[in-house]
Amino acid sequence: MMSNTKFILGVYEDEDILLSAITNIRTAGVKIHEVYSPFPVHGIDDVLGYKRSKLSIVAFLFGVLGTSLALTMQIGMMGVDWPMIIGGKDFIPYPSFVPVIFELTVLLAAYGMCFTFFIVSDLKPWAKPRIFDFRITDDKHVMAIDLDQNKIDVAKIDQILKDNGASEVNKKTFDEA
Amino acid sequence: MSLIFWYIGLIPDFATIRDRAKNKISKSIYGALSFGWDGATKTWSRYETVALVLAGLATPLVLSVHTIVSMDFATSVIPGWHTTIFPPYFVAGAIFSGFAMVLTLMIVTRKVYKLEDYITIQHLEMMNIVIIITGSIVGVAYLTELFIAWYSGVEAEQYAFLNRATGPYWWAYAAMMTCNVVSPQLFWFKKIRTNIAATFVLSIVVNIGMWFERFVIIVTSLHRDFLPSSWAMFYPTFVDVGVYVFTFGLFFTCFFLFAKFFPVINMAEVKSIINTTGEKAK
Numbered sequence: 001m002m003s004n005t006k007f008i009l010g011v012y013e014d015e016d017i018l019l020s021a022i023t024n025i026r027t028a029g030v031k032i033h034e035v036y037s038p039f040p041v042h043g044i045d046d047v048l049g050y051k052r053s054k055l056s057i058v059a060f061l062f063g064v065l066g067t068s069l070a071l072t073m074q075i076g077m078m079g080v081d082w083p084m085i086i087g088g089k090d091f092i093p094y095p096s097f098v099p100v101i102f103e104l105t106v107l108l109a110a111y112g113m114c115f116t117f118f119i120v121s122d123l124k125p126w127a128k129p130r131i132f133d134f135r136i137t138d139d140k141h142v143m144a145i146d147l148d149q150n151k152i153d154v155a156k157i158d159q160i161l162k163d164n165g166a167s168e169v170n171k172k173t174f175d176e177a
Numbered sequence: 178m179s180l181i182f183w184y185i186g187l188i189p190d191f192a193t194i195r196d197r198a199k200n201k202i203s204k205s206i207y208g209a210l211s212f213g214w215d216g217a218t219k220t221w222s223r224y225e226t227v228a229l230v231l232a233g234l235a236t237p238l239v240l241s242v243h244t245i246v247s248m249d250f251a252t253s254v255i256p257g258w259h260t261t262i263f264p265p266y267f268v269a270g271a272i273f274s275g276f277a278m279v280l281t282l283m284i285v286t287r288k289v290y291k292l293e294d295y296i297t298i299q300h301l302e303m304m305n306i307v308i309i310i311t312g313s314i315v316g317v318a319y320l321t322e323l324f325i326a327w328y329s330g331v332e333a334e335q336y337a338f339l340n341r342a343t344g345p346y347w348w349a350y351a352a353m354m355t356c357n358v359v360s361p362q363l364f365w366f367k368k369i370r371t372n373i374a375a376t377f378v379l380s381i382v383v384n385i386g387m388w389f390e391r392f393v394i395i396v397t398s399l400h401r402d403f404l405p406s407s408w409a410m411f412y413p414t415f416v417d418v419g420v421y422v423f424t425f426g427l428f429f430t431c432f433f434l435f436a437k438f439f440p441v442i443n444m445a446e447v448k449s450i451i452n453t454t455g456e457k458a459k
Contacts, residue, residue, distance in 0.1 A: 034217045034218060034219065035217075035218045036215060036216040036217055036218070037216055037218060037221060038193070038216060038445065038448055039189075039221075039445045039446070039448040039449035040221040040222070040224065040225050040445075040449055041218070041221075041449075042449075044218055044222075045218065045222050048218060050218065050219060050222055052222075052226075053222055053223045053225075053226040055223055055226045055227055055230065056226055056229075056230050059230045059234075099241065099245050102237075102241055103241070106178060106234045106237070106238055106241075107178055109230075109234055110178050110181055110182070110230075110231055110234050110235075111178075111181060113227060113230060113231075114181050114185060114227060114231070117223055117224070117227050118212065120223065121217075121219070121220045121223055121224075122213065123188070123212035123213055123214065123220070124212055124213060125209040125210070125212055125213075126209070126213075127212060127213025128213065129213040129214065129215040130215060131196070131215065132215075134196045134197075136196075136215070136216045137189070137192045137193040137195070137196045137197075137214075137216055138193065138196070138197075139448070
């Protein structure tokens with residue numbers, strides 16, 4: 001089934017104007033689909049009402065997994081599978097396990113977090129992203145407003161965007177299967 | 178770990194190149210490399226968290242990697258390798274030689290790509306200050322090794338270090354000391370550490386010095402061990418030289434490919450700092 005998604009795009013050149021515009025536009029009752037920027041704008045998450053990303057918790061959990069795997073593996077190999085008598089040393093010498101524990105913890109934390117990031121943000125080599133404006137990856141910020149999610153009249157949204165410092169207001173339609 | 182840290186940093190810039198690409202082939206290649214990056218605030222917000230956590234994980238990794246490499250030497254019983262100072266000494270040496278190598282490559286890249294406005298003299302000066310500090314730490318480590326060898330009272334240790342400094346490989350030891358400890362001290366002079374040509378020359382001197390450090394640690398410790406009957410000199414075969422030349426080829430091939438096709442400066446990061454769109458830009 002084909003469906004058309006129509007967007008109104010407000011193009012902003014200055015991140016300070018953008019930040020105040022977001023607050024004003026949201027108080028005017030317009031629902032913002034998303035804001036696209038060439039670089040991370042500080043403080044934009046708060047004005048858009050986004051919560052802090054939980055990816056650091058994900059990293060911690062993967063780190064715990066790495067630690068447990070490293071411990072289980074080494075205790076299993078050195079203590080259970082193949083205990084070796086070397087000068088009366090303990091079969092499970094924890095100090096010498098530290099490097100492997102550390103490396104596996106860091107490795108799983110990093111890769112686990114990054115792959116979770118790719119999955120939740122839908123980043124993959126074969127992704128076909130919606131490109132609202134080619135200048136987003138250069139020097140323009142674009143605020144996208146989904147018309148299906150807003151009951152306000154198009155002309156009015158247009159006016160609100162212009163009143164709040166948008167340098168251009170464009171329309172874009174995506175045909176999506 | 179380094180691979181993913183490196184790649185994550187490149188993703189937004191691949192998207193920039195994708196959107197500027199003029200032909201279909203490069204558009205689709207950079208499109209795949211950029212993983213469909215669209216610059217959404219939500220993604221940026223997650224991206225920042227990821228970058229922060231990765232940096233936090235990678236920092237102790239610098240210590241652990243070099244510490245463990247040095248412990249591979251330190252846990253052996255070869256005099257000259259069997260020293261407890263190796264872990265901090267290798268970490269300092271790694272930062273020292275890393276900064277020198279980056280300076281060597283960066284000064285040339287900066288000139289060729291005309292990046293003088295992005296990589297300023299101040300950046301070079303700061304890097305040179307790190308080189309003085311780490312070079313001096315390495316110097317202290319060399320002297321500590323000598324002192325401890327003498328102070329330990331172990332004959333084999335004492336001989337290993339005496340032989341290192343005054344034996345048949347004295348020239349390698351002298352080259353290491355001059356290049357790594359003496360030459361970076363020139364950076365105490367502001368005129369020298371803010372001079373690009375001098376920095377370039379000294380960075381190469383440090384690279385050579387760090388090569389000699391490895392040579393001294395490995396060759397001079399092994400060429401005379403406990404049995405005088407197995408004492409020998411080291412003569413590289415054509416295979417040794419070939420592998421050495423190959424490493425240069427491999428490194429520079431990868432480096433040049435990177436410089437040609439990938440961004441040499443992280444554009445998204447620079448944009449957020451130089452305020453291209455902010456109030457201060459006007």
